[in-house]
């Protein structure tokens with residue numbers, strides 16, 4: 001058995017940081033860089049350091065659409081992303097076999113940013129931020145095994161690495177967050193959409209014609225399929241969500257049948273689909289942690305705090321808002337884990353998450369499921385869509401909200 005004086009010596013040997021971030025996804029790395037920019041010493045603990053990945057068609061199978069607000073924040077941290085981004089200059093949203101469509105162009109947002117959003121490969125973005133962290137952050141390749149509250153710090157026990165202590169822990173360890181579970185924080189699930197449990201398929205498709213920097217989103221009977229433009233002018237990132245049973249059937253198709261199904265679901269945009277890459281499948285849930293500051297020295301951020309339906313592509317953007325707020329609130333001096341310091345963060349970020357979750361559910365309820373697919377409801381829906389499309393003011397407001405620049409983002 002170790003003697004108490006040996007234990008005291010071991011504690012002295014442990015590295016101490018103002019903050020430790022668990023998880024080096026896009027959100028965790030952005031939060032760590034923002035804390036470092038606020039003058040704090042920061043360690044990042046990650047079990048699988050990010051690496052650039054690409055599928056058979058040459059692009060990452062998973063991309064994210066970043067709002068102008070997210071991009072401004074990443075640039076303020078020193079990220080040079082110019083070569084990694086594909087602009088979305090127009091967007092078309094419509095219902096399969098419908099008689100109305102919403103069309104947005106970057107000019108609709110009343111001339112502010114040059115694009116509605118920018119598409120980045122998920123793995124490439126995280127790998128770039130990890131490289132940016134070298135020299136500014138202590139990057140620790142290890143898995144977090146245990147979190148323990150102490151009076152003036154949190155102790156992080158790591159597999160295959162010495163333990164560390166931090167005045168604040170930012171848990172950005174993804175949807176199944178070990179930190180969230182370690183703090184006994186429940187993740188409450190929003191009710192599924194009317195047509196039940198959903199799954200999302202992510203892949204890359206090569207189109208027959210150029211995407212012309214357009215993003216398409218078509219609402220099918222059981223869920224939406226979105227195509228995002230990639231750097232190669234004929235390649236698009238595909239996120240196709242729908243009722244779990246239907247997505248599982250789609251996953252069982254060979255390449256040619258899947259290609260044909262995707263072409264039919266997107267009504268032949270960009271001349272149709274020439275080829276498809278390997279398919280990845282994700283469960284789609286909307287969950288929100290009961291408390292985003294469950295211990296005085298622990299904050300939840302990104303998917304550890306909430307998960308959203310990929311429908312509006314807002315998951316990473318909400319996570320980057322978390323990171324930006326953490327950085328801004330860390331600039332005031334003093335102990336990062338002082339009692340009550342993060343209650344505003346917890347309250348405001350939960351409120352914003354709930355709002356987005358309600359919007360996603362509202363959209364899914366309006367489009368998906370038996371009950372809303374009768375002819376009269378389809379006619380009413382398409383009439384409303386045509387009226388909004390004809391109103392420059394309504395479109396400008398919608399475009400600004402989607403870009404993270406509107407009143408709802410405040």
Ligand SMILES: Cc1cc2nc3c(=O)[nH]c(=O)nc-3n(C[C@H](O)[C@H](O)[C@H](O)COP(=O)(O)OP(=O)(O)OC[C@H]3O[C@@H](n4cnc5c(N)ncnc54)[C@H](O)[C@@H]3O)c2cc1C
Nearest residue numbers: 023025027047064065144173174302303313314315316317
């Ligand atoms: C199909 C699909 C499409 C999407 N499209 C979009 C989109 O277009 N736009 C958008 O904004 N969002 C999109 N999202 C959501 C977005 O991808 C996520 O919200 C975002 O990636 C979450 O980032 P994160 O950093 O919080 O978590 P993650 O990226 O999940 O990172 C968590 C990290 O924590 C690490 N980790 C976990 N446990 C431990 C541990 N015990 N010890 C050490 N490390 C640990 C993991 O290895 C991982 O690297 C999409 C999601 C899906 C599923």
